[in-house]
Amino acid sequence: MEDSRELYLPTLHYFENSNRFSGSLGALRFMLTPEVVMATPKEVNLAASSIHGQLWHGPYCLEMSQVEAECTVPMSPAGLADLRAWLEAHR
Secondary structure (H helix, E strand, O other): OOOOOOOOOOOHHHHHOOOOEEEEEOOEEEEEEEEOOEEEOOEEOHHHOEEEEEEEEOOOOHHHOOOOEEEEEEOOHHHHHHHHHHHHHOO
16 A cells, blocks of 8 residues: 655755754655755855765664665755655655
8 A cells, every 4th residue: 555645854944954854754764964064154055065865664763773775965955856756766
């Protein structure tokens, strides 16, 4: 039976503030970790920043699981769309 729920991802602004995000959908678990490069003390250099994703399946947290796949995308709207597609492909 296919899971019809939508995969939630936070906004780009969430990652710009160096926040990690963990999520799940069914058996899929994932961790998204930003690598933020600052242009100035108050401005993020989006072109140089990225988001690193790790995913696994099962009931346990990252530390108790084996990562099955990893992906790094630019910190941009297109990068978030690529992350969503990557995660959806591994549902």
